[in-house]
Amino acid sequence: xxxxxxxxxxxxxxxxxxxxxxxxxxxxxxxxxxxxxxxxxxxxxxxxxxxxxxxxxxxxxxxxxxxxxxxxxxxxxxxxxxxxxxxxxxxxxxxxxxxxxxxxxxxxxxxxxxxxxxxxxxxxxxxxxxxxxxxxxxxxxxxxxxxxxxxxxxxxxxxxxxxxxxxxxxxxxxxxxxxxxxxxxxxxxxxxxxxxxxxxxxxxxxxxxxxxxxxxxxxxxxxxxxxxxxxxxxxxxxxxx
Amino acid sequence: xxxxxxxxxxxxxxxxxxxxxxxxxxxxxxxxxxxxxxxxxxxxxxxxxxxxxxxxxxxxxxxxxxxxxxxxxxxxxxxxxxxxxxxxxxxxxxxxxxxxxxxxxxxxxxxxxxxxxxxxxxxxxxxxxxxxxxxxxxxxxxxxxxxxxxxxxxxxxxxxxxxxxxxxxxxxxxxxxxxxxxxxxxxxxxxxxxxxxxxxxxxxxxxxxxxxxxxxxxxxxxxxxxxxxxxxxxxxxxxxxxxxxxxxxxxxxxxxxxxxxxxxxxxxxxxxxxxxxxxxxxxxxxxxxxxxxxx
Numbered sequence: 001x002x003x004x005x006x007x008x009x010x011x012x013x014x015x016x017x018x019x020x021x022x023x024x025x026x027x028x029x030x031x032x033x034x035x036x037x038x039x040x041x042x043x044x045x046x047x048x049x050x051x052x053x054x055x056x057x058x059x060x061x062x063x064x065x066x067x068x069x070x071x072x073x074x075x076x077x078x079x080x081x082x083x084x085x086x087x088x089x090x091x092x093x094x095x096x097x098x099x100x101x102x103x104x105x106x107x108x109x110x111x112x113x114x115x116x117x118x119x120x121x122x123x124x125x126x127x128x129x130x131x132x133x134x135x136x137x138x139x140x141x142x143x144x145x146x147x148x149x150x151x152x153x154x155x156x157x158x159x160x161x162x163x164x165x166x167x168x169x170x171x172x173x174x175x176x177x178x179x180x181x182x183x184x185x186x187x188x189x190x191x192x193x194x195x196x197x198x199x200x201x202x203x204x205x206x207x208x209x210x211x212x213x214x215x216x217x218x219x220x221x222x223x224x225x226x227x228x229x230x231x232x233x234x235x236x237x238x239x240x241x
Numbered sequence: 242x243x244x245x246x247x248x249x250x251x252x253x254x255x256x257x258x259x260x261x262x263x264x265x266x267x268x269x270x271x272x273x274x275x276x277x278x279x280x281x282x283x284x285x286x287x288x289x290x291x292x293x294x295x296x297x298x299x300x301x302x303x304x305x306x307x308x309x310x311x312x313x314x315x316x317x318x319x320x321x322x323x324x325x326x327x328x329x330x331x332x333x334x335x336x337x338x339x340x341x342x343x344x345x346x347x348x349x350x351x352x353x354x355x356x357x358x359x360x361x362x363x364x365x366x367x368x369x370x371x372x373x374x375x376x377x378x379x380x381x382x383x384x385x386x387x388x389x390x391x392x393x394x395x396x397x398x399x400x401x402x403x404x405x406x407x408x409x410x411x412x413x414x415x416x417x418x419x420x421x422x423x424x425x426x427x428x429x430x431x432x433x434x435x436x437x438x439x440x441x442x443x444x445x446x447x448x449x450x451x452x453x454x455x456x457x458x459x460x461x462x463x464x465x466x467x468x469x470x471x472x473x474x475x476x477x478x479x480x481x482x483x484x485x486x487x488x489x490x491x492x493x494x495x496x497x498x499x500x501x502x503x504x505x506x507x508x509x510x511x512x513x514x515x516x517x518x519x520x521x522x523x524x525x526x527x528x529x530x531x532x533x534x535x536x
Contacts, residue, residue: 012319084373087283
């Protein structure tokens with residue numbers, strides 16, 4: 001039942017053109033343009049691709065687990081899909097599990113593609129298998145936090161408002177959330193604040209991991225906290241119709 | 242069931258017979274959908290109890306959902322989802338679903354199996370909604386306006402399917418504002434208005450209560466009403482409602498028709514377009530609510 005739900009959600013996510021642009025085209029563009037043009041973005045000291053690749057992975061997670069989930073769920077409620085599913089034997093936690101699996105399936109494709117293109121562009125992550133595991137942990141926590149926030153957004157607002165706000169938040173975090181530009185390049189005074197953003201924690205966590213820093217506990221705690229906040233708001237505000 | 246200060250459904254007490262078709266009819270805003278949604282477990286009543294198959298629809302939802310099929314008034318499918326996909330997915334959520342391909346053919350959706358939901362016509366969307374409600378072989382189905390927006394042919398097809406469900410032992414509860422649909426399909430009709438039951442019974446009972454049947458005929462204008470009235474059986478009256486248009490009211494039986502035609506024959510009068518009329522559910526409804534049902 002959960003698998004059937006995950007299957008159809010994945011298919012619909014992949015079929016949706018706008019979402020696909022957001023999920024794949026945009027991150028890959030940022031990656032390729034950022035890595036090949038010298039002075040467009042000031043990424044600070046170090047090899048550009050090593051700084052860019054983890055950030056673009058974070059961007060991919062942000063687009064699918066937050067923006068896509070929020071928009072899709074908002075419209076599912078608008079079109080009575082959630083209500084209709086509520087009348088089937090699929091339990092609510094089954095619906096959530098199905099959504100999570102679908103997000104993870106789409107993210108796997110994104111991570112594979114972004115990872116491959118990054119490696120082709122010269123990405124050289126350090127730390128070996130331990131870093132891969134640590135990276136996956138950060139990715140999972142980031143996915144959980146952003147999915148919870150996406151559901152909270154879709155739960156609180158109308159479908160159109162969700163659409164607008166989810167895209168706006170995506171752009172704002174992309175520009176000002178330490179996703180692509182490392183935290184260290186932000187003004188000293190606001191660095192602690194940006195580090196507390198889910199995007200900052202996710203992207204900086206991935207950058208630290210791929211630079212061989214081990215499991216970034218502080219970033220993980222921040223993501224867990226956002227997950228709790230999003231989960232609570234979603235549980236309180238979520239309506240099925 | 243209240244929304245704010247408004248009692249959408251108030252004092253609605255009835256029992257629905259199993260393995261029969263019950264039609265809930267009423268004007269827009271009468272509380273049909275709210276009643277259905279309370280039975281479906283989407284809403285909790287603020288007062289009173291609802292039991293569906295002996296279970297509480299809100300509390301025992303997990304037990305009920307595999308046994309109950311629901312067709313919403315509209316929507317219910319992803320806009321980008323194809324007909325086959327949507328139905329296959331609905332089938333996958335149930336333990337012993339019907340054959341999806343057969344159901345698609347049955348509902349005349351075969352030609353649009355790979356069309357996405359948003360490109361379907363209103364009638365096709367309705368039929369897909371119906372298919373999704375019954376694909377899990379439910380014991381009980383709730384259909385909210387199942388034939389709204391259907392062409393006459395598709396409507397008949399839906400009626401046939403509902404009758405088949407009933408004959409197969411399924412209990413059907415349908416909300417409709419088509420009274421002919423209720424008359425055609427239902428074993429039992431519940432008329433609600435302002436959230437209250439104002440009449441209930443079989444279509445036959447509802448149309449018969451308090452209703453003398455009528456006979457209408459046309460003939461030359463100015464027949465002697467007094468003479469005809471005295472010829473008719475006791476309890477019957479007749480009047481010329483329009484010039485040459487006559488209305489006989491009373492218990493209609495073969496003897497009344499014979500008396501009527503004999504009286505005409507004796508006077509060399511040809512009674513044209515003589516028709517026995519019975520009240521339709523529509524007439525009953527207008528009488529009960531004082532207004533037309535259709536918006």
